[in-house]
Amino acid sequence: MVAAAYPDGMTAVWLDEIRSLVGDRWSTAPSDLDAHGQDESWHPLHPPDLVVFPETTEEVAAVVSRCHTEGIPVVAFGVGTSLEGGIAALRGGVSIDTSRLNRVLRLSIADLDCTVQAGVTRHQLNELINPQGLMFPVDPGANATLGGMASTGASGTTTVRYGAMRHNVLGLTVVMADGRIVRTGGRARKSSAGYDLTRLMVGSEGTLGIITELTLRLWPIPEAMAAATCTFPSIDAAVEVAIETIQLALPVARMELLDEPAIEAVNAFDEMDLPVAPTLFFEFHGIRGAVDACADEIRRMVGDAGGTFTWATETEERSRLWHARHRAYWAMLAARPGGKGWPTDVCVPISHLAEAIRDAKEDLEASGLYAPLVGHVGDGNFHLCYILDPDDPDEFARAQAHYDRMITRALAVGGTCTGEHGIGWGKREFLREEHPEGIDIMKAIKQALDPRGILNPGKVV
Amino acid sequence: MVAAAYPDGMTAVWLDEIRSLVGDRWSTAPSDLDAHGQDESWHPLHPPDLVVFPETTEEVAAVVSRCHTEGIPVVAFGVGTSLEGGIAALRGGVSIDTSRLNRVLRLSIADLDCTVQAGVTRHQLNELINPQGLMFPVDPGANATLGGMASTGASGTTTVRYGAMRHNVLGLTVVMADGRIVRTGGRARKSSAGYDLTRLMVGSEGTLGIITELTLRLWPIPEAMAAATCTFPSIDAAVEVAIETIQLALPVARMELLDEPAIEAVNAFDEMDLPVAPTLFFEFHGIRGAVDACADEIRRMVGDAGGTFTWATETEERSRLWHARHRAYWAMLAARPGGKGWPTDVCVPISHLAEAIRDAKEDLEASGLYAPLVGHVGDGNFHLCYILDPDDPDEFARAQAHYDRMITRALAVGGTCTGEHGIGWGKREFLREEHPEGIDIMKAIKQALDPRGILNPGKVV
Numbered sequence: 001m002v003a004a005a006y007p008d009g010m011t012a013v014w015l016d017e018i019r020s021l022v023g024d025r026w027s028t029a030p031s032d033l034d035a036h037g038q039d040e041s042w043h044p045l046h047p048p049d050l051v052v053f054p055e056t057t058e059e060v061a062a063v064v065s066r067c068h069t070e071g072i073p074v075v076a077f078g079v080g081t082s083l084e085g086g087i088a089a090l091r092g093g094v095s096i097d098t099s100r101l102n103r104v105l106r107l108s109i110a111d112l113d114c115t116v117q118a119g120v121t122r123h124q125l126n127e128l129i130n131p132q133g134l135m136f137p138v139d140p141g142a143n144a145t146l147g148g149m150a151s152t153g154a155s156g157t158t159t160v161r162y163g164a165m166r167h168n169v170l171g172l173t174v175v176m177a178d179g180r181i182v183r184t185g186g187r188a189r190k191s192s193a194g195y196d197l198t199r200l201m202v203g204s205e206g207t208l209g210i211i212t213e214l215t216l217r218l219w220p221i222p223e224a225m226a227a228a229t230c231t232f233p234s235i236d237a238a239v240e241v242a243i244e245t246i247q248l249a250l251p252v253a254r255m256e257l258l259d260e261p262a263i264e265a266v267n268a269f270d271e272m273d274l275p276v277a278p279t280l281f282f283e284f285h286g287i288r289g290a291v292d293a294c295a296d297e298i299r300r301m302v303g304d305a306g307g308t309f310t311w312a313t314e315t316e317e318r319s320r321l322w323h324a325r326h327r328a329y330w331a332m333l334a335a336r337p338g339g340k341g342w343p344t345d346v347c348v349p350i351s352h353l354a355e356a357i358r359d360a361k362e363d364l365e366a367s368g369l370y371a372p373l374v375g376h377v378g379d380g381n382f383h384l385c386y387i388l389d390p391d392d393p394d395e396f397a398r399a400q401a402h403y404d405r406m407i408t409r410a411l412a413v414g415g416t417c418t419g420e421h422g423i424g425w426g427k428r429e430f431l432r433e434e435h436p437e438g439i440d441i442m443k444a445i446k447q448a449l450d451p452r453g454i455l456n457p458g459k460v461v
Numbered sequence: 462m463v464a465a466a467y468p469d470g471m472t473a474v475w476l477d478e479i480r481s482l483v484g485d486r487w488s489t490a491p492s493d494l495d496a497h498g499q500d501e502s503w504h505p506l507h508p509p510d511l512v513v514f515p516e517t518t519e520e521v522a523a524v525v526s527r528c529h530t531e532g533i534p535v536v537a538f539g540v541g542t543s544l545e546g547g548i549a550a551l552r553g554g555v556s557i558d559t560s561r562l563n564r565v566l567r568l569s570i571a572d573l574d575c576t577v578q579a580g581v582t583r584h585q586l587n588e589l590i591n592p593q594g595l596m597f598p599v600d601p602g603a604n605a606t607l608g609g610m611a612s613t614g615a616s617g618t619t620t621v622r623y624g625a626m627r628h629n630v631l632g633l634t635v636v637m638a639d640g641r642i643v644r645t646g647g648r649a650r651k652s653s654a655g656y657d658l659t660r661l662m663v664g665s666e667g668t669l670g671i672i673t674e675l676t677l678r679l680w681p682i683p684e685a686m687a688a689a690t691c692t693f694p695s696i697d698a699a700v701e702v703a704i705e706t707i708q709l710a711l712p713v714a715r716m717e718l719l720d721e722p723a724i725e726a727v728n729a730f731d732e733m734d735l736p737v738a739p740t741l742f743f744e745f746h747g748i749r750g751a752v753d754a755c756a757d758e759i760r761r762m763v764g765d766a767g768g769t770f771t772w773a774t775e776t777e778e779r780s781r782l783w784h785a786r787h788r789a790y791w792a793m794l795a796a797r798p799g800g801k802g803w804p805t806d807v808c809v810p811i812s813h814l815a816e817a818i819r820d821a822k823e824d825l826e827a828s829g830l831y832a833p834l835v836g837h838v839g840d841g842n843f844h845l846c847y848i849l850d851p852d853d854p855d856e857f858a859r860a861q862a863h864y865d866r867m868i869t870r871a872l873a874v875g876g877t878c879t880g881e882h883g884i885g886w887g888k889r890e891f892l893r894e895e896h897p898e899g900i901d902i903m904k905a906i907k908q909a910l911d912p913r914g915i916l917n918p919g920k921v922v
Contacts, residue, residue, distance in 0.1 A: 110708065110812035153653035164651050166660070167628065182898040187875030188808040189840045190625050192614035192664050192883045194892050194921055195903045199627070199660035203653050220710040247571065249681040251747075286712075290751040347649040351571035379650045414648030422653040431655050437643040441910065442656045448909035449902065460655055 014070045015050055018094060021062045025053035025100065036077050036087065036095040040142070040329075042340040042388065042396075043085035043426060048075060048095035055100045057173055057181055057212040064210060064454075065179025067094055073457050076206040078119065078148025081140075083343055084424025086152065086205050090458035096210060098147050104128055105213065112218045113170060113187060118147025118211050125216075134218045137162035140420065141326045147211045153203025155420040157325070160246075160378030161253040161285065162219060164420070166202045173213035174201055177450035187215060200445070205422050206456040208449050222285035225253075226295060227318040231277040232307040235259055235361070235373075238278040239354040241298075241305050242377040246350050250294050254283035255378040256325055259361070262332065262372035269331030270324040275308075280377075281325055283318070325374075332372050332385050339387035344371075344403055346410040347381035347419030356415070360384055360406050367402045369395070381419035407433070423460045431460070475531045476511055479555060482523045486514035486561065497538050497548065497556040501603070501790075503801040503849065503857075504546035504887060509536060509556035516561045518634055518642055518673040525671060525915075526640025528555055534918050537667040539580065539609030542601075544804055545885025547613065547666050551919035559608050562673060565589055573679045574631060574648060579608025579672050586677075595679045598623035598714075601881065602787045608672045614664025616881040618786070621707075621839030622714040622746065623680060625881070627663045634674035635662055638911035648676060661906070666883050667917040669910050683746035686714075687756060688779040692738040693768040696720055696822070696834075699739040700815040702759075702766050703838040707811050711755050715744035716839040717786055720822070723793065723833035730792030731785040736769075741838075742786055744779070786835075793833050793846050800848040805832075805864055807871040808842040808880030817876070821845055821867050828863045830856070842880035868894070884921045892921070 019026045027033075028050055037047030054060045067074045073093030080087055089095055098119030106115040109132050116125060123143045125136050140149060140156035148154075150172070155164035162168065171185025174197075184197035201209055232238040235257075242255055258266065258279045267274055282298060284291040299309045312318050324331075333341050348356045357373070364371055364384065375382030384406070386399040407417045407430050417430035432439050442461045446453075480487045488494075489511055498508030515521045528535045534554030541548055550556055559580030567576040570593055577586060584604045586597050601610060601617035609615075611633070616625035623629065632646030635658075646652065646659035662670055693699040696718075703716055719727065719740045728735055743759060745752040760770045773779050785792075794802050809817045818834070825832055825845065836843030845867070847860040868878045868891050878891035893900050903922045907914075 108810065108812065110704075111810040112708065113810065153657070155651055155653075159651060163628075166657065167624075176902070180898065180901075182902055184896070184899055186877055186895070187810045188842075188871075188877040188880065189811070190616055190620060190808060190842065190880050191877035192616075192879045192881050193877050193888075193895050194664075194884055194899065195669070195906060196614070196627065196657075196660045196664055197896075197899050197902055199657045200906075203655075203657055208656070220708070222710070243571075247573065247681070249683075287751070287754050289754050290748070293748050293750050347651060349569065349572040349574065349648045350650070351569065381649075381651065410649075416647055416649040416652035416654050418653045419649065419651050420653050423655055427654075434647070434654050435645070435658075437641065438645055438655065438658050440641075441637070441643055441658055444909045445656060445661075445906060448905045 018066050022052045022054055027051045037089055039080050039082040039087050041083045042342045046088035046090050048089035049092045051095045051097050053097050053100045060212050061175045061179045061181050064175050068178045074454050075456050076210045078145030081142035081144045083421045084426040086424040115215045119145050121145050133221050135221050146214050150202050150211055151206050152422040157254045166199050168217045171215035172198055172201055172211050174209035176209045177455050205460050207460045224288040224291040226284045226291055227312040228282045230280045230302045230307050230309050231275050235278040237305040238280050241301050243350050253285035256281040257375040257377045259373040262374050265331040265335040266324045269334050272324055328374050336387040340390045342386040343383045345418045345421040348410050348415035350380045352413040353380050367398050425458050479527050483513045483515055488512045498550055500541050500543040500548050502544045503803045507549035507551050509550035510553045512556045512558050514558050514561045521673050522636045522640045522642050525636050529639045534915050536917050537671045539606030542603035542605045544882045545887040547885040576676045580606050582606050594682050596682050607675050611663050611672055612667050613883045618715045627660050629678045632676035633659055633662055633672050635670035637670045638916050666921050668921045685749040685752040687745045687752055688773040689743045690771050691741045691763045691768050692736050696739040698766040699741050702762050704811050714746035717742040718836040718838045720834040723835050726792040726796040726833055727785045730795050733785050789835050797848040801851045803847040804844045806879045806882040809871050809876035811841045813874040814841050828859045886919050
């Protein structure tokens with residue numbers, strides 16, 4: 001096996017020592033290193049020097065402890081679906097692959113909770129618990145690991161109803177920078193016992209600790225589920241219905257916006273024949289009567305807005321619809337073969353959503369960029385996804401400039417530069433713009449918990 | 462005016478300087494000092510040396526900055542309804558009374574959010590927004606300030622439906638220990654922009670910063686609201702219905718348990734004639750059909766459990782019921798004139814709730830203590846409220862020993878020593894027991910953000 005170039009302070013001796021902590025579960029094969037140095041976005045490759053595959057919290061702690069002593073960077077890796085370069089090993093070091101931390105440790109149907117290792121994916125968990133009548137609803141699209149979703153502060157299509165990761169994580173096991181193992185939170189539904197370390201770790205992107213286990217809130221599968229696709233004469237009309245839905249507090253479980261380019265991409269990629277128009281995908285969950293009442297109200301609003309409302313009540317039809325929505329990112333990439341994806345992620349107060357989308361799309365046209373739009377519009381969160389020619393730096397520059405303007409407008413109305421993708425290393429300057437005073441507090445916390453700066457260096461702060 | 466004894470490092474000169482920062486809005490009158498040194502619980506009096514009444518974030522910052530330079534303790538004060546001694550000035554210093562930070566700064570009906578100063582009480586906010594069709598649902602019983610509720614990590618009767626403070630605070634303005642003003646979070650419904658400083662501050666009890674402004678999520682007043690009282694042949698039967706309600710995910714808005722002594726106290730205090738039996742108070746919110754469907758299901762369950770279900774659909778009747786429930790603490794105090802109240806606050810996974818309550822009540826009888834029970838049972842949270850003779854140290858000792866056992870049992874099943882009252886200085890040893898590793902992380906954060914230890918010293922960590 002060929003050893004890669006070591007970062008400062010990482011010698012072959014220490015590499016051997018770290019490897020020895022995980023038996024034969026490690027790799028320095030270039031293909032493995034590369035696979036752990038690039039996520040699904042445009043961010044360039046930054047491979048680690050070593051990948052380890054621990055199976056227990058204690059193994060992670062042993063590796064981190066050793067890296068701490070030697071000042072070697074440690075980056076946690078789930079399945080690599082991050083979108084802001086979160087898993088890039090900017091300074092080399094050790095990638096902790098969580099794919100073998102893949103056990104569901106405890107499931108309590110009576111308490112609607114479970115404890116899983118960080119490498120369990122959301123599909124894996126749902127396949128286990130769905131037959132028991134339970135579900136874990138947070139759905140970022142990709143079949144990410146639950147540890148990765150917590151680290152990123154992920155949310156997604158169902159957050160309008162079930163909240164984001166931070167609302168559904170009850171407790172964590174975290175390996176701190178010096179290898180200490182800390183358990184945060186617990187199994188109680190609520191607690192005021194000291195500082196909320198759970199929520200501090202959720203969204204910290206592996207820079208304050210490595211999440212190895214999660215205690216998660218589960219939800220009963222609702223008695224009734226139904227979906228509808230609604231097309232509109234204009235994107236403004238679609239957004240207005242979304243806003244009204246939130247303002248009336250109608251209990252939709254999902255409400256996803258796709259613009260015409262997104263619908264075209266999905267139709268082509270998944271052999272669908274959705275009408276090419278601004279579209280809202282709805283899902284309704286609840287007891288039968290409540291689902292019907294909610295859908296009736298939406299149908300009326302869609303009609304008033306000049307749109308059409310089409311039911312998808314059959315499970316298969318519903319699954320096909322959401323399958324297509326989940327694959328929208330890959331559909332967009334396929335629409336421009338060879339292109340690199342760069343999904344934007346602003347989130348604004350809902351009364352500013354129509355304007356934010358209108359401005360972004362007008363500016364997009366002026367900028368001559370291809371970027372279909374999907375949006376978790378119930379949360380005020382939308383993604384224009386630039387598909388860029390990797391060999392055209394001018395196109396990248398125009399996308400960067402467009403994104404800058406979009407974020408500046410979002411911040412001006414109290415919005416955020418990232419609703420759910422995190423900061424990674426792609427958005428650090430925007431974090432400073434969004435939290436000019438808070439960034440120093442974040443840095444003080446980082447310094448207190450990781451004074452040697454070994455945890456995912458170069459990210460977030 | 463008589464100057465009180467100053468803590469180390471606080472001289473009359475600095476006292477004058479601090480006073481000069483707030484015009485004539487300060488007091489050293491012994492009655493004012495005493496009123497700011499004791500909360501509503503049994504904790505003994507610890508008055509500050511000075512009370513100031515700032516009106517802006519900038520005034521708070523000026524006071525804190527000066528205190529930081531001089532090493533003078535600073536304790537934030539809302540209306541003094543804390544229950545774990547959170548506002549006690551254990552080392553004297555300056556009490557920052559937030560009663561003049563009482564302005565609603567911004568209200569957006571379209572976005573269902575608002576920004577308020579920390580001294581705005583929840584009733585004050587609701588009186589303003591209810592006529593607009595909006596409500597702020599978090600309800601700890603007392604008419605606390607929103608700043609105090611956030612600092613404590615409060616929740617209460619509606620948390621089963623609307624979440625706790627941590628779920629309803631979108632952003633904060635915080636004065637840090639050195640007087641810096643930091644804005645956390647924002648107005649977007651969700652964000653993954655850096656560390657979650659908002660949730661770190663919520664529940665930190667004024668030990669990491671002084672909250673001066675809050676951006677809050679608001680909710681539409683539901684189309685229909687209805688309440689019911691249900692009495693049961695045994696407390697076990699009542700708890701079993703509560704557990705089943707949660708496990709079926711029935712969307713109740715409130716579900717409060719009262720045992721016979723609590724009902725007796727409420728009846729006597731509020732001239733009610735509720736049947737003396739273990740009782741669940743329910744409230745249902747939603748569209749009319751959903752409220753009816755949910756209530757029908759509960760009625761069936763209550764019948765199966767041998768209980769009786771009585772509607773309280775009229776607004777007046779419903780208000781009277783909840784008014785009585787909110788005054789339960791004072792009703793209990795009145796049941797034993799001259800007594801001191803000591804409300805317990807454990808929270809357990811719901812499958813352990815019946816056992817936790819049964820064990821606690823059996824132990825209570827064996828201990829010869831008077832302590833009616835109320836519980837936010839949908840969250841697994843309940844309060845036995847010891848009413849103690851302040852002149853009987855043996856009774857206090859028996860209560861302490863009983864509470865120790867109750868918490869030990871709660872922690873053994875993954876529960877917490879405080880669901881919503883916080884740590885204050887009453888529960889610091891239990892915090893260590895609950896988070897033996899986490900406490901060191903909390904201390905590191907405290908050290909990083911308040912190295913001189915001036916913010917609410919002696920509390921939480």
